[in-house]
Amino acid sequence: MSRAGRWLRAGLPQLAVLILALIANGLIAPNFFTLTVQDGRLFGGLVDVVNRGAPTALLGLGMALVIATRGIDLSVGAVMAIAGAVAAVAVNDGLAWPLALALALGAGLACGLWNGVLIAVLGIQPIVATLILMVAGRGVAQLITAGRIVTFDEPHLLWLGGGSVLGLPVAAVVALTALAVFLVATRRTALGLFIEAVGVNPRASRLAGIDTRGVLLCVYAASGLLAATAGVIAAADIRAADANNAGLWLELDAILAVVIGGGLLYGGRFSLSLALIGALALQTIKTGILRAGFPPEFNLIVMAAVVAGVLCLQSPAFAELVRRMRLRRSGAGS
Amino acid sequence: MNRIWRHAAVAALGLSLAACGRAGTDRATTVGFAQIGSESGWRAAETKLAISAAQARGITLKVADGQQRQENQIKAIRSFIAQGVGAIFLAPVVSTGWDDVLAEAKAAKIPVVLLDRQITTQDPSLFLTAVAADNVHEGQVAGEWLVGKVGAKPCRVVELQGTVGSTLVADRKKGFDQAIAKTPDIKIVRTQSGEFTRAKGKEVMEGFIKAENAAGICAVYAHNDDMMIGAIQAMKAAGLKPGTEILTVSIDGVPDIFKAMADGEANATVELAPDMAARGFDVLAAYQKDGKAPPKFVQTPSKLYLPDTAAAEYARRKDLY
Amino acid sequence: MTAGAPLLLLEARGVGKTYPGVRALDGVDLCVRAGEIHALLGENGAGKSTLIGVLTGVIAKDGGQVLVDGVEIHPRNPAEARAAGLSAVYQEANLLPNLTVAENLYLGRQPTRFGLIRRRTMNDAARALLAGYGLDIDVTRTLDSYSTAVRQVVAIARAVDLSAKVLILDEPTASLDAEETAMLFTVVRGLAARGLAVIFVTHFLDQVFALCDRLTVLRNGRQVGERTVADLAPLDLVALMLGKPLTASHLIRKRATTPGGVVARFTGLGRKRLVAPFDLELRQGEIVGAAGLLGSGRTETALLMFGAERADSGQVEVDGKTVKLRGPRDAIALGFGLLPEDRKADGVVGALSVRDNIVLALQARAGWTKPLPRRKQDELAARYIALLDIRTPDADKPIEQLSGGNQQKALLARWLATEPRLLILDEPTRGVDVGAHAEIVRLIEALCEQGLALYVISSELEEVAAYADRVLVMRERRAVGLVEGEAISPGALMAAIAGTAGEVAA
The missing domain is CATH 3.40.50.300 (P-loop containing nucleotide triphosphate hydrolases)
Structure with a gap:
């Protein structure tokens, strides 16, 4: 089987979920697939999904790497808030936009390294180590913004949230670029192999000479950097840093995106592109629910039911059921 | 979780303010203010205005930041009682559980004025009065403005609710519904929660625009300004002209909505006045002068602001919040 | 011991226990006489722990019978085994270090009056009990203030006092020094003299010769010998344990x-x-x-x-x-290269392919920035799969799906690839x-x-x-x-x- 063919087969359930979710959206709003050009950029339901899903997709990429090492990063939502706050306050204080952007991304990287040190060097369990920053990080962000919503109007930064490249929303382009960069970083180097080896069997990996600490530091740093990117985009989208709400609970969406993308929470084989598809599927479902016109108090219940259904469809038990039914049918036919 | 940390961020401020109080102060001119925290720009403005109003009246104001926790606020009230302040202002973080500490204040003959929020108690004598806005009325003011603006023409309204389940949301919705009930051609065609945030307001509005085919929307009503600011961005991105093609009305009066109005992108906001403390001081002064108890509820005005004054209002507010 | 028919206090016949894929015990016999110190020997994994588990009711046997004093017993838990006269004292003595010595001795059966513990009665009884073991200590102090040896004796005293006829001591001397070991031996000999049957599990062969009367050796879940210690040379014992004539x-x-x-x-x-x-x-x-x-x-x-x-x-x-x-x-x-002892825990990276496992150490040495080209990886994998005759349909197969021998060969290949x-x-x-x-x-x-x-x-x-x-x-x-x-x-x-x-x- 060709490599693309293998990928397609491995990702079939995830693609199916995404396509089903898109079809459902089409049924809810018949103009969902309509694309028009508005002020030189594409406009339509699909664009909304891609735009809104970009932060989750970025977090999902980092989360996929972290989960592959048998870890978890609960701090990404808080890191988003920190990065957005840093960027907004920095440009408002008169810093040039590239500097502000670098500061924001640097803050995310520092957060990631902090997590990495706690986990790889001090040996703290990932869920506990990143919980520290999840809780404290939002406080840090609020310190930076002094508790208010910091509006900014630096055009370059705003372009990250609302601009377009060849008609495509910048947020989507950034997410795709990040996917490409991390695909190269993990699959064109040996990093991907090391990450998977550490996730599957850290002891054996260490004895085989892999720098397990370095690998863990790397993935948490990457997760922090991606979260910061998502944070800047989310802030640019609403033209303000909202420390109270930016990225709130998005760490859970990111984990869900990885799970919908077929990732295993106990580490090992990972697929960045499927995590991205998982994030898009999740956002498509969310968009559908928001637009279906349910009373708002039912949103969460519907969401939970849909996600539970999706995960059931992807479960090995369901695959086995399908296989048996197919066997029975072919048996009856012969 | 963020609630706790949100306040850690401002704890230092609160402590330093609380520490400003000196022992043995003149009880007639000293007021203790047990503030909730500084979780939003509005809350920060309320604290700032309280301090400046006190200064203008020659009153020493001691502010204690409760960091969103009732036990901190109770501790602050006990400390105010021990210091023998002339009166206590309380912005209660929750509505129940105040009876014991307020009884202590009553025993010490210190009047308590509730600011911004009400409490639930069997004994109304525990506090002098509550200075607060009427949330149903806020919704009514917003709705009446829209009725006045649209007149008898049909108008399809989309509504951005706050976080599902709060009484604030129920009240602001109820008031608006009452105001437009008499004009059957003005009706809410879609309602969805924007969770009081800009990001969600924008996302929900994007959906409304797609679902209602843009041209079908006549007005947007948002339960707070932040969601409206997000919605305005969504409308602009869709090539619509908020403020002209689509009418907007929201509640709170935060600086950015005045900026949007000044730019012609928003139509109206109903202010939730942050100068609650000033009114509290006035009520208190009147009570101390003639000893006549004020009514148990002093409603702050829910003033409607329109684009004509927006630029000036923005200039006045942008450093306050 | 008199000639004729010495009383068999414990008689286990044909005891079997099968776990999925493993025959942990295969028709094992263990016979221990009254007044005898009987060593139970075998390498790790030989089945000693399983046998002790069966005797004390922790593990359910699926074959054979166990008789105590001629009566067949079917203990379903340690309490039932104890009631039948079988008690075990484990390496890490199963006592509560933060309670007093007396409380440990009488835990769960404290003398009470009107529902209240009669502390003095309990302490007096504890003192008397330990005196029988030549131990004169303050029973009102907590157990953790005493040495491991004393704790062992307390544990033994408690077990014997709970009407044990057969006492199993699992590695009792593992963390004792020579003097403490000698003290424990005295206690154990005393128990045998009182007519108890003592089963002594140990890794120290010299202690077997110093203390025990007879011994039973297990290997790979089978009983491979029952000997009288006096008749056995140490060399023969090692041969018996390792199974090499x-x-x-x-x-x-x-x-x-x-x-x-x-x-x-x-x-x-x-x-x-x-x-x-x-x-x-x-x-x-x-x-x-x-x-x-x-x-x-x-x-x-x-x-x-x-x-x-x-x-x-x-x-x-x-x-x-x-x-x-x-x-x-x-x-x-x-x-250097190391092929670890525990292949599953320290060697194979189970979910990864045979190829990934083979190139892992070489790649790790090269560093993450210098990935081995896929062609080179395929070459290496193909070479070692052929050279070592690793039986796998292809190099993409997850290594965990290979047999143990083939996994081992792949791990050898991992190191050979690093030359x-x-x-x-x-x-x-x-x-x-x-x-x-x-x-x-x-x-x-x-x-x-x-x-x-x-x-x-x-x-x-x-x-x-x-x-x-x-x-x-x-x-x-x-x-x-x-x-x-x-x-x-x-x-x-x-x-x-x-x-x-x-x-x-x-």
Whole structure:
């Protein structure tokens, strides 16, 4: 089987979920697939999904790497808030936009390294180590913004949230670029192999000479950097840093995106592109629910039911059921 | 979780303010203010205005930041009682559980004025009065403005609710519904929660625009300004002209909505006045002068602001919040 | 003991226990007489723990019968076993260190009046009870203020007082010093004199000869012998435990090469609580074996030599230069490789492919920035799959789906791919089938002929004797001897392990 063919087969359930979710959206709003050009950029339901899903997709990429090492990063939502706050306050204080952007991304990287040190060097369990920053990080962000919503109007930064490249929303382009960069970083180097080896069997990996600490530091740093990117985009989208709400609970969406993308929470084989598809599927479902016109108090219940259904469809038990039914049918036919 | 940390961020401020109080102060001119925290720009403005109003009246104001926790606020009230302040202002973080500490204040003959929020108690004598806005009325003011603006023409309204389940949301919705009930051609065609945030307001509005085919929307009503600011961005991105093609009305009066109005992108906001403390001081002064108890509820005005004054209002507010 | 028919207090006949895929106990007999101290012996995994579990009601047997005092019993938990007269005292005495000695003795059955504990009555009883064991201590102090030996005696006293007829002592001397051991022996002899049957489980063979009357040996879930200690030579006992008859032919390897220069020299390498400092030289084209029972410290020597455990004493020289081993990465950079003892936990990266597993160490040494081209990986995998005859449909197969022998060969390939100078192999033939076993032995010899230095730890004494040039003998976490050249034979190694032959200074 060709490599693309293998990928397609491995990702079939995830693609199916995404396509089903898109079809459902089409049924809810018949103009969902309509694309028009508005002020030189594409406009339509699909664009909304891609735009809104970009932060989750970025977090999902980092989360996929972290989960592959048998870890978890609960701090990404808080890191988003920190990065957005840093960027907004920095440009408002008169810093040039590239500097502000670098500061924001640097803050995310520092957060990631902090997590990495706690986990790889001090040996703290990932869920506990990143919980520290999840809780404290939002406080840090609020310190930076002094508790208010910091509006900014630096055009370059705003372009990250609302601009377009060849008609495509910048947020989507950034997410795709990040996917490409991390695909190269993990699959064109040996990093991907090391990450998977550490996730599957850290002891054996260490004895085989892999720098397990370095690998863990790397993935948490990457997760922090991606979260910061998502944070800047989310802030640019609403033209303000909202420390109270930016990225709130998005760490859970990111984990869900990885799970919908077929990732295993106990580490090992990972697929960045499927995590991205998982994030898009999740956002498509969310968009559908928001637009279906349910009373708002039912949103969460519907969401939970849909996600539970999706995960059931992807479960090995369901695959086995399908296989048996197919066997029975072919048996009856012969 | 963020609630706790949100306040850690401002704890230092609160402590330093609380520490400003000196022992043995003149009880007639000293007021203790047990503030909730500084979780939003509005809350920060309320604290700032309280301090400046006190200064203008020659009153020493001691502010204690409760960091969103009732036990901190109770501790602050006990400390105010021990210091023998002339009166206590309380912005209660929750509505129940105040009876014991307020009884202590009553025993010490210190009047308590509730600011911004009400409490639930069997004994109304525990506090002098509550200075607060009427949330149903806020919704009514917003709705009446829209009725006045649209007149008898049909108008399809989309509504951005706050976080599902709060009484604030129920009240602001109820008031608006009452105001437009008499004009059957003005009706809410879609309602969805924007969770009081800009990001969600924008996302929900994007959906409304797609679902209602843009041209079908006549007005947007948002339960707070932040969601409206997000919605305005969504409308602009869709090539619509908020403020002209689509009418907007929201509640709170935060600086950015005045900026949007000044730019012609928003139509109206109903202010939730942050100068609650000033009114509290006035009520208190009147009570101390003639000893006549004020009514148990002093409603702050829910003033409607329109684009004509927006630029000036923005200039006045942008450093306050 | 009188002649005739000594009373059998415990009689276990044909006890069986099967776990999925493992026959843990296969028709095991264990008969212990009243007034007897009976040793239960066997290597780790021989089935001792399972048998004790069955006797004390922790594990349900699926065959055979257990009789106490002639009555068949079916204990479903330790309490029922105790009621039937069977008690066990474990290594980590199952007591509560934060309670007093008296409370520990009477926990759950304190003398009470009107529902209140009669503390004084309890303390007096405790004192009297312990006096019977020659122990005069303050019973109102907490248990953790006393030594392990005292705790053991308290545990024994409690068990016996709970009407034990048969007392099982599981490794009671593991953490005792010589004096404490002697004290415990006195207590145990006293119990036997009172007519109890004592089952004594231990790794220390000298203690068996010092204390026990008879013994039963288990191997691979089977009872392989019941002997009277007085009639048994230590050497025969080791042979019985390892399952190698002493008549084994003395296979002396025909040397194809003479050892070359020293690759690595370890001087005084050791780590507290792990293994006492030892010296060892490894030369090109030479196989050094390591022999010893499980738990003798032989695996720990390998871990220290590979840097997987940090040594706290000694030094390492490679090519005459002193080097630092801060971790496996340092060792690999020096050209070392380690095939670990626990293949599943420390060796294979289960969910990854055979190819990934083979290239892993080489790739790790190259660093993440220098990925081996896919073509090179495929080549390496194909070469070693062919060379070592690894049975796998293709290199993409997850290694966890291969048989044990093929996994082991893939792991060997992982190290061969790094072209090492020194290979440390810990039980390279354990758990592999007969065919793979022979192939691995041949490979070890071939590698040696190619000039590698090899350090091979093995329980297969015959095998070690066949290919090793020198054999390091380990006992009780220290190197107790080095058997060299013509002196190497399975018998000589067994003698060295048992500690009966004239020991050569390490």
